[in-house]
Amino acid sequence: MPTSFGEDVRRVRQARGLTQKQLGNASGYSEGYVSKVEGGTVTPSESFAAGCDVAFGTGDLFVESLRRLLNVDHPDWFAPFVELEKQASEICDYSTNLVFGGAQTREYARALLRSGQPLDTPEQTTAKAELRMERGKLHEGPTPPLLWLVLDEACLRRKVGGKAVMHDQLRHLAAMAEYPAVTVQVLPFDSGAPPAESPFTLLGFPDAIGQPPVLYSEGQGIGRVIDSTERVTEGRNLFDRLRADALSPAQSLDLIQSVMGEHTP
Numbered sequence: 001m002p003t004s005f006g007e008d009v010r011r012v013r014q015a016r017g018l019t020q021k022q023l024g025n026a027s028g029y030s031e032g033y034v035s036k037v038e039g040g041t042v043t044p045s046e047s048f049a050a051g052c053d054v055a056f057g058t059g060d061l062f063v064e065s066l067r068r069l070l071n072v073d074h075p076d077w078f079a080p081f082v083e084l085e086k087q088a089s090e091i092c093d094y095s096t097n098l099v100f101g102g103a104q105t106r107e108y109a110r111a112l113l114r115s116g117q118p119l120d121t122p123e124q125t126t127a128k129a130e131l132r133m134e135r136g137k138l139h140e141g142p143t144p145p146l147l148w149l150v151l152d153e154a155c156l157r158r159k160v161g162g163k164a165v166m167h168d169q170l171r172h173l174a175a176m177a178e179y180p181a182v183t184v185q186v187l188p189f190d191s192g193a194p195p196a197e198s199p200f201t202l203l204g205f206p207d208a209i210g211q212p213p214v215l216y217s218e219g220q221g222i223g224r225v226i227d228s229t230e231r232v233t234e235g236r237n238l239f240d241r242l243r244a245d246a247l248s249p250a251q252s253l254d255l256i257q258s259v260m261g262e263h264t265p
Helices: 004-015 020-027 031-039 046-056 061-070 079-087 106-116 122-139 153-157 163-176 229-245 249-262
Strands: 090-095 146-152 182-187 200-204 214-219 222-226
Touching: 004 020, 004 031, 004 046, 004 061, 020 031, 020 046, 046 061, 046 122, 061 122, 079 122, 079 200, 079 222, 090 229, 106 122, 106 163, 146 153, 146 229, 153 182, 153 249, 163 182, 163 249, 182 229, 182 249, 200 229, 214 229
Parallel strands: 090 146, 146 182
Antiparallel strands: 090 200, 200 214, 214 222
């Protein structure tokens, strides 16, 4: 990890007349953590960078600096979807093999990132996983969007990261299913040929922002946000058929908990 970030933190901290302990208190971290960041012996978290920006009054300077250092900005083709997702009042997602990004655990995300981007440094993998965790926070706030997930049974059974990682991932999914604004359904193997072959996400928005619904579709290394009324309607019809073929939410939760037991380390 380059030390320039830590050096910048130290210089600005000293210019503001703050001790390491004061910066730690302001950012929610210990004095020892601040010392390690400034010395370049620990990779700072994005939440620490955000805490520095608050403590220093620097906007998002340190958050952006950290992202540039670690090269963890969302790809150009994915960034538009992430920004729209933050504004959405309804998120409907169909996943074929992997759990929806906004419902992934940290270790599940890390395992996927290590496999899909093997040339990244451990620091870059960690930072990208943390960036993905920010999407999950959308569903934990006071006014979360309605989230409806339809997951192919393969999402539950593919051992991403090993048994322990999968056990925790399914436990997290079962916990999310208990949220009032979240519905989780599983499309079982014995339901036959699925109405849709590829994963996709539908986003709906509050009337106040004037944004029409969109369909997000992703292939290998590329994704598109589509606002064509015809394509969005087709996507909605497909999602309705997927929901009809899937197990009920209660049956889905039973299956998730059953498969979670199979992944017990």
